[in-house]
Amino acid sequence: MDVVLEARQLAKAYGVGRDALQVLGGISFSVGKGEFVSIVGPSGCGKTTLLFALAGLQKASTGTVTFNGRPVTAPPRGVAVVFQDYSRSLFPWKSNRDNVAFGMVRVEGLSSVQKRDKAQEMLEAVGLQGFEDKYPWQLSGGMQQRVAIARGLASQSELLLLDEPLAAVDAQTRADMQDLLLDLAMRFKQTCILVTHDVEEAVYMADRVVVLTRRPTVVDHEIAINLGKQRDQITTREDHRFLAARHDVMMSIRSSRTAAPATAA
Amino acid sequence: MGAFRFMEILAWFRAIISFLIIIVIWQSIALLGLVPEKYFPSILAIAAGFRDMVISGELVSAELRTLSRALLGVASASLLGISLAVLGDLFPSFRRGFAPIAALIQPVPPAALVPMAVFMLGLGPKLYAFIVILVTVWPPYFNGVAALASVSDVQIRTGQMLGLSRWQILRQIKLPAAMPEIFAGIRYASSISLIAVVVAEMLAGHDGLGFLLIRKAFAIRIPEVYALMFVCAVNGLIMNTAVNGLRWRFAGWQLRMAGQAA
Amino acid sequence: MSILPDRQRYSALVLPVVLLLVWQVLAWRASTPLFPGPGQVAISIWRLYPQIVGQIGYTLMRAAAGFLVAAVVMIPLGILLGRLKTVGSVLEPILDMMATLPPPAVVPIVMLFAGTGDAAKIAVIAYAAGIPLIMNTYEASKTLHPMATLVARSLRLRRLETMVFIDLPASLPMIATGVRLAVASALLVSVTAEMLLATNGIGVFLQRQQENFQIANGLAAIAFISMIGLIVNDLVQRLERRLLFWHYRLDLHNER
Ligand SMILES: Nc1ncnc2c1ncn2[C@@H]1O[C@H](COP(=O)(O)OP(=O)(O)O)[C@@H](O)[C@H]1O
Numbered sequence: 001m002d003v004v005l006e007a008r009q010l011a012k013a014y015g016v017g018r019d020a021l022q023v024l025g026g027i028s029f030s031v032g033k034g035e036f037v038s039i040v041g042p043s044g045c046g047k048t049t050l051l052f053a054l055a056g057l058q059k060a061s062t063g064t065v066t067f068n069g070r071p072v073t074a075p076p077r078g079v080a081v082v083f084q085d086y087s088r089s090l091f092p093w094k095s096n097r098d099n100v101a102f103g104m105v106r107v108e109g110l111s112s113v114q115k116r117d118k119a120q121e122m123l124e125a126v127g128l129q130g131f132e133d134k135y136p137w138q139l140s141g142g143m144q145q146r147v148a149i150a151r152g153l154a155s156q157s158e159l160l161l162l163d164e165p166l167a168a169v170d171a172q173t174r175a176d177m178q179d180l181l182l183d184l185a186m187r188f189k190q191t192c193i194l195v196t197h198d199v200e201e202a203v204y205m206a207d208r209v210v211v212l213t214r215r216p217t218v219v220d221h222e223i224a225i226n227l228g229k230q231r232d233q234i235t236t237r238e239d240h241r242f243l244a245a246r247h248d249v250m251m252s253i254r255s256s257r258t259a260a261p262a263t264a265a
Numbered sequence: 266m267g268a269f270r271f272m273e274i275l276a277w278f279r280a281i282i283s284f285l286i287i288i289v290i291w292q293s294i295a296l297l298g299l300v301p302e303k304y305f306p307s308i309l310a311i312a313a314g315f316r317d318m319v320i321s322g323e324l325v326s327a328e329l330r331t332l333s334r335a336l337l338g339v340a341s342a343s344l345l346g347i348s349l350a351v352l353g354d355l356f357p358s359f360r361r362g363f364a365p366i367a368a369l370i371q372p373v374p375p376a377a378l379v380p381m382a383v384f385m386l387g388l389g390p391k392l393y394a395f396i397v398i399l400v401t402v403w404p405p406y407f408n409g410v411a412a413l414a415s416v417s418d419v420q421i422r423t424g425q426m427l428g429l430s431r432w433q434i435l436r437q438i439k440l441p442a443a444m445p446e447i448f449a450g451i452r453y454a455s456s457i458s459l460i461a462v463v464v465a466e467m468l469a470g471h472d473g474l475g476f477l478l479i480r481k482a483f484a485i486r487i488p489e490v491y492a493l494m495f496v497c498a499v500n501g502l503i504m505n506t507a508v509n510g511l512r513w514r515f516a517g518w519q520l521r522m523a524g525q526a527a
Numbered sequence: 528m529s530i531l532p533d534r535q536r537y538s539a540l541v542l543p544v545v546l547l548l549v550w551q552v553l554a555w556r557a558s559t560p561l562f563p564g565p566g567q568v569a570i571s572i573w574r575l576y577p578q579i580v581g582q583i584g585y586t587l588m589r590a591a592a593g594f595l596v597a598a599v600v601m602i603p604l605g606i607l608l609g610r611l612k613t614v615g616s617v618l619e620p621i622l623d624m625m626a627t628l629p630p631p632a633v634v635p636i637v638m639l640f641a642g643t644g645d646a647a648k649i650a651v652i653a654y655a656a657g658i659p660l661i662m663n664t665y666e667a668s669k670t671l672h673p674m675a676t677l678v679a680r681s682l683r684l685r686r687l688e689t690m691v692f693i694d695l696p697a698s699l700p701m702i703a704t705g706v707r708l709a710v711a712s713a714l715l716v717s718v719t720a721e722m723l724l725a726t727n728g729i730g731v732f733l734q735r736q737q738e739n740f741q742i743a744n745g746l747a748a749i750a751f752i753s754m755i756g757l758i759v760n761d762l763v764q765r766l767e768r769r770l771l772f773w774h775y776r777l778d779l780h781n782e783r
């Protein structure tokens with residue numbers, strides 16, 4: 001399998017001297033083409049920090065990220081991000097369609113009409129037909145997140161980075177959105193990295209789960225999830241392989257919690 | 266009190282730095298002779314002009330007049346504005362009746378009022394009281410009306426459950442809650458008050474900093490003009506400091522809350 | 528006003544009408560041309576409106592020119608300074624300092640530099656309108672939520688594109704506040720400057736009326752100024768509501 005993204009020994013500290021906070025402690029993993037990889041770790045362990053380093057939005061202190069073999073220093077062409085703070089990531093002065101089309105500002109070779117059509121298509125793909133001319137602030141949180149996802153998909157990036165996209169929506173919406181995301185990833189053969197603190201979600205969505213430790217965060221281990229691409233909220237979650245993987249991830253998170261020295265949270 | 270002290274010190278520190286930067290830039294332009302010396306005197310010449318005006322006594326008397334007019338004007342305008350806002354809150358029909366009057370008077374720039382006002386009120390304190398109050402009541406009034414109307418229902422209900430009268434609710438719940446916004450209005454009012462006084466003095470042509478500015482300009486005493494502009498800016502700082510001090514006294518809870526959140 | 532029920536609409540008229548009546552009665556009792564009543568002012572308006580409108584035209588034209596110059600220079604500059612943090616923080620106290628200087632106080636010095644022509648007046652007006660514009664734009668651009676920058680970078684926008692497509696619209700609500708202050712300031716300085724540098728304009732008209740003891744005519748001119756001010760404010764407000772619908776509705780929607 002072609003490697004799309006590779007992180008090598010990523011470390012990151014915020015601040016300097018005695019106040020320095022070592023967040024990432026040397027993270028290495030890679031993601032292949034067409035893969036759906038979940039990265040799971042407790043809140044505050046540095047998931048957003050890691051994702052920003054992968055996206056080229058923030059430099060790591062040491063270590064490298066390569067995307068298609070090239071080192072990432074600034075946001076590369078072909079990587080899209082869906083931010084955790086999705087409502088702020090949408091522009092209130094743009095209609096939903098314009099917000100999605102704006103995801104393609106730097107995509108060359110498309111006329112503005114084509115971008116508009118593409119935006120329309122993506123909004124329909126996330127189930128928002130009829131809301132194209134509305135504004136993000138006229139939508140509920142879950143619907144805003146759909147707009148943000150549509151924007152991420154619209155640029156037809158090779159790699160989609162999702163930062164806890166479903167952390168702030170209610171349980172029922174979350175289940176629906178999980179299936180929507182899986183469906184879209186399959187339909188567009190989209191390579192995805194999903195960052196989450198929710199173990200069940202990580203396992204349910206992914207082909208492979210990367211389990212993080214507590215700060216200073218490193219990769220605890222990786223588990224392949226051999227459940228096929230088709231998932232189902234009821235049967236998948238009852239599948240013994242799902243339960244086994246869930247057990248495994250939870251155990252390692254628990255042991256990293258007790259093993260870690262007691263630091264002020 | 267700590268937060269206020271700190272902010273105050275910081276503000277003064279920045280003011281001093283900016284002052285130094287201005288002096289350095291100014292002096293280098295003057296020394297390099299980029300602009301004719303006549304129009305762009307050195308800091309020393311300006312300081313000398315300042316000293317001359319202090320010695321002759323004209324600066325001190327003009328400054329005292331201007332500053333006291335602006336301060337007294339904005340103080341009475343604020344009290345009047347708050348009273349009108351309270352009245353408007355108690356009697357909505359007053360507020361509605363007052364709205365068109367406010368809408369008509371508010372946009373008139375103070376300069377336009379001066380000629381007629383001089384005619385009717387003379388050149389004494391009545392003139393300045395009239396002009397300053399007429400142009401500065403509006404920010405405290407409008408902010409007060411808006412803030413009193415938007416005090417949270419829960420807070421008012423809490424007062425009602427405690428058995429407070431309408432007046433007590435106004436006095437103890439609504440007014441304190443509205444104070445931060447009223448002070449934002451007073452702050453703006455204080456800056457237009459100074460503008461209004463200087464303009465009126467310029468046009469009335471009798472006394473005060475505005476008059477002195479014009480007189481020195483017509484006499485082509487350029488260092489003195491710059492010195493007077495500097496005094497005007499310092500007056501702006503004095504007004505700001507005075508308002509901030511009062512704001513701390515009457516709406517300090519909000520500053521402390523904001524400080525904590527940040 | 529039109530959405531008020533009829534009874535309330537009438538009650539809104541009571542106070543102004545009573546005040547006008549009191550004024551008229553006092554004027555009758557004084558019965559001197561030095562204290563005209565609303566009746567005489569109305570007659571003056573009727574007689575003089577072509578002249579007043581013409582003079583206000585001069586005043587407004589200069590105010591508009593000065594305002595436009597200020598907007599074209601100061602809004603982009605404010606956004607740029609907000610982006611260039613170090614330059615911004617060095618210049619910020621200087622801006623603060625300039626903001627404390629009452630804008631009419633620069634009229635004499637500009638007069639010495641640039642004479643008394645239209646260019647000098649427009650320069651002073653532009654200065655006066657420019658201060659609130661740059662202060663508000665800079666503040667808005669400086670305090671933009673970092674998320675906006677992150678999104679811009681992840682969409683790989685260029686610096687200029689970020690400023691035009693993101694910083695500018697996101698700063699518009701505060702720029703609008705600056706615009707309201709700048710409009711008032713431009714009008715004030717326009718009137719002040721023409722009075723000091725007497726040529727034409729409504730300020731000069733007012734002075735003439737004062738010199739000739741024509742109080743009713745002066746009040747007529749003030750009434751016109753206030754109407755114009757009302758109209759300008761209303762236009763600004765409408766424009767603001769139109770351009771910033773997303774801002775105002777955002778506040779309604781997100782009030783949790
Ligand atoms: N810009 C920053 N400066 C200092 N500390 C930060 C910064 N961003 C994040 N942190 C800290 O780094 C840790 C990890 O943050 P983050 O990556 O957002 O975690 P997560 O996304 O896993 O919740 C947290 O303790 C947070 O307080």
Ligand SMILES: [Mg+2]
Binds near residue numbers: 047048084163
């Ligand atoms: Mg996070």
